Amino acid sequence: MNRRKTTRVAARLYLIAGVAVIALLCNANAWAADPSTADPATTTTTTTTKHHHHMATTTTTTVVANTSEQQRLDALSGQVGNLQKQTDDTTSEVKKIEAAMTVAVPATAGAKPATIGEHVGLVEKDVSDIKKDLSDNLGISVHALVDAGYEHNFNQPINNINAIRVFDEDGFQLNQGNLHIERDGTVGFVTDLNFGQVANTISAATRYSNVAGVGNQWFDPTQYYLTYTAPIGSGISFQAGRFVTLLGAETINTYNNLNYNESKSIIFGFGIPFTHTGIRASYTFNDYVAFTGGLNNGWDDPATANNGGPNYEGELTVNNKDKTLSLALNGIWGPNLVGPTGLGKSDSNLGAVDPVATWKPSFIPNLTLQTEYLYASESGPVVNGHAATWQGLAQYLVYDINPSLESATRAEFFDDEDGARTGTAQTLWEITQTLSYKIPEVTGLLARLEYRHDNSSQNYFFNNNSLYTNGVFTGQHLWHGQDTLDANFIYAF
Structure with a gap:
């Protein structure tokens, strides 16, 4: 009996000790969840439930956003x-600008243009209508170009x-304004009227015909000649008047030939x-061979109207079927100076040979190689x-x-x-890099950026360094x- 009581007492003591241990553990959890040390954005709640014969402890964690964090969010x-919203507004404005720049005539006939694009579109339509009227009624085509920019x-x-340059100078400039008028047909004509630096240079270096040189001016009738096609074979095309030379890889710009580079070569x-x-x-003999021959008064500015006889010019062109390979052999020869007697019989004959070869290799699409020797x-x-x-x-x-670049x-x-051509016996060389970009929004508008280096022996x-002797200006310092x-x-259009 005493043994049984002792056993019961021991069991109760073990039970009390166990409850005490559980209570201590619960208090430890409560201390760990003290609000002063816990995450301010979380709250932990511990609940102890007492059941018959045992106790159960439940812990619940509730996430509560801190007021300052919620404000920041x-x-x-x-x-x-x-x-x-700003992005949407910007996108909307960009679309409006693009719509305003789109070249098109007003949607309603007779309406006034409301955007830049409509103004340009209306001008293009008016020019196109005039050209069509001239072409339909008179067989006349009218084209033009304007070339302007800045050079440093x-x-x-x-x-x-700019030394050794013919059509450009330092600063803002109108390089060229050109009006091209022609009439095709059995009998026709071609006229090229130039303005700006091009006209200034050509008028100073050439004669309009046999008359005295006209000197510097901003207008030059560069070409004006009659054409006639004789019905012989494939047709012999005759020209009579003033025209640009056959020589050279480059030519004076027209609406359909802007050359590859902005500045002109030294050879040109x-x-x-x-x-x-x-x-x-x-005369064009076939798909492979063509020939041009002529007589003229000589180079740009013969010394007199009677310079001892005409100059002879010619060009033989040979190419393959698709014209990816061609050779143009140009030449001119004839008297160009008056002799010592002053009677007009020239003691000087001037001649030049100027072959130009062009190759467009099929294995490198869009590449053109051209070589000129004078x-x-x-x-x-x-x-x-x-x-x-x-x-x-x-x-x-x-x-x-x-297609655009x-x-x-x-x-x-x-x-x-x-030194017969530049005034100084010298050897010159130059290298030029030009980028040409066709503006997609406006047909016929071309932007060009060009770097060029010239060098002389x-x-x-x-340059801008002046030389003075005893305080008197004597010239400019020169560089290589x-x-x-x-x-x-x-x-151009």
Whole structure:
């Protein structure tokens, strides 16, 4: 009996000890969940439930956002909403600008244009209507171009003069305005009227016909000649009047030939003539061979109207069927100076040969390679009583990156060994890189960016350093080279 009581007492003591241990553990959980040390955004609640014969403990954790955190979340949400609204507004404005720049005539006939695009579209339509009327009623086509921009010469030359350049100068400039009018048919004509730097240069270097040189001016009737197609074979095309030379890889810009580079080569400016006055005949034998021959009064500015006889010019063109490979062999020869007697019988004959080869390799699409070589000489007396010779070589590498963007690189050397063309016996070279971009929004609008470096074996290029002797201006300091950067817009139709 006493043993049983002892056992019961021991069991009760064990039970009491167990309850005490459980209570201590519950208190430890409560201390761990003390609000002063817990995450301010969470709340932990412990509930102890007493059942018959045992006790159960339940712990519940409730997440409650802190007031300051909720405010920050609300503010951030508002900022995101504002940003989205601003993005939507910007997208809407961009669409409005794009719509305003889209070239199109007003939707309603007779309505006034309300956007820039509608103004341009209406002008294009008016010009197109005039051209159509002239073409339909008179068979006359009218085209034009304007070339304007800004060029910076890093030498900063006095008077903005770019040495060995013919159509450009330092600063803002109107390079060229051109009006091209022609009539096709059995009997027709071609007229090219130029304005700006192009006209200024050509008028100073050439004669309109046989009359005296006209000097510097901002207008020049560069071409004006009659055409007649004789019904012989495939048709012999005759020209009579003033026309640009057959020589050269480059020519004076027209609406359908803007050349690869913005600036002109040294060969174009100093190695060959600009224009001639005379007659020509052209005949295409087949898909592979064509020939042009003519007689004229000589190079740009013959010394007299009677210079001892005509000059002879010719061009033989040979190409393959698809014209990916072609060779144009150009030449001219004839008297160009008055002899010592002054009777008009020339003692000097001037001749030049200027082959131009063009290759468009099929294995590199959109690539054009063109090479020009010039050799020219003039019998004496030209320089110090003796003859003169000059020659040049130009290489063009042209790549159409895409239908709108073209890269054109020109490398060239020019040897004026007697100084007959540039006024100084020297060897010149230049390299030019041009990027041309067709503005997609406006048909016929072209943007050009060009860098060019010129170099000479002599100190030949101007800069802004003046030379003085005893306080008197005696000239400019000259350098071996010059660098220019040119940005231009050309609009042609």
